[in-house]
Amino acid sequence: MQTPAPFGYERATSVDHAIQLLEQLGPEARLVAGGHSLLPMMKIRLAQPEHLIDINPLAAELGSISIDGDSLVIGAMTRHNDLLASPLVGEHFPILQDAERVIADPVVRNRGTVGGSLCQADPAEDLSAALSALHATATIRGSSGSRSVPVRELHVGPYETVVGDAEILTEIRVPIRNGCGSAYEKVERRVGDWAIASAAAVVWMDGGIITDAGVGLAAVGADHFVSPAAEAALRGQQPTEDVIVAAAAAAAAECNPSTDQRGPAEYKRHLAGELTARALRRAVARAQGGQ
């Protein structure tokens, strides 16, 4: 039986308290949210924090989904299943529910959180690709105040983010703009597994033209989970099949998959292109269907 190495356990009672504990306990302290990435790593001793600061008591403070001005605001402690069930999310960004339906399994989704997913920064993490494609921003808080970072700048490498040792991700803000359509496509080895490859597509359309686009990729070594080349191939174009195929080819060319137990690099590159095309077709259809 595998059990985490010993650690001190603290329960945060507010965001400020969590930050205070992080400062007081130093860099060997870690926040634990759903625990569904951190605890498995602690069991096999890939992670050995000296202190865990449990932020589950902040589920009410950080767990709501709401509209603020022209943004959808998703609290960091929002559980996967709450995102999946939210009518607000379904109305504005069906891509997030496409993604949630294929993230892990329903039991894992009861515990895993949006904030934990983004901060884990697993290269195959699905919400990072979807939220990057949506041009969302992350709000990060420390003792000196809050700062706002685009989700596409949150990740500096596998399992590494710009969130500091004594900082906490508090919420995600997704800008709501007219004419938006979005979709997510993933291929996995079996139900509930991490992606072999997945693609996130978002288009904003006006008068039959794609005025802006977001293309996200997970598990295929795309820098910051996005494909700027695919986005550039879409902007200012009509969403014809030729344009979609060209954007998908750009995404496939730009990513950098590696061969592992989930498949050879060339297969993943093929998937990156094909899934980008499929997601784009659905995103365009949703945009044209008038939300």
Add this chain to the structure above:
Amino acid sequence: MSHDHHNMVSVSVTVNGESRTEECEARMLLVHFIREKLGLTGTHWGCDTSNCGVCVVSVDGQPVKSCTMLAAMADGAELTTVEGLETADGLHPIQQGFMECHGLQCGFCTPGMMIAAKSLLEQNPNPTEHEIRDGLSGQLCRCTGYHNIIKAVQFAAEKMSASEEGASA
């Protein structure tokens, strides 16, 4: 690292209706707490990767993989384990379903399967076969091929909605 007092925690839970308080190490996983501290060995433990689902218990009404939660995180929670399914009226319809439809062979996956199935039927009393398969996708069974597990859940769904109708008639 140093073993200060923070490494030990006191955990109070209501388990199957009974209040219990036990001391344990902060690193103790809920599954081990349930088996070793509460003495309820119906909840199983089957992997180190949070994949198999045999450890699923209900925490405040939601199914959770108890190998991926610290006992400390469950302080104050209401737990239902497989031992809590049976009532004074007899076996829970889900237990009857597994018995009637041969929903188990070795039985190792069964406790987690039944707790997850209970939550599925609470949320969706009349699921399609696809919805049952999807709802139980966090549970692995090495024996049955799932076919009879699906039938067991369908049996329970029918039985539970029939008794609902009986109650409201």
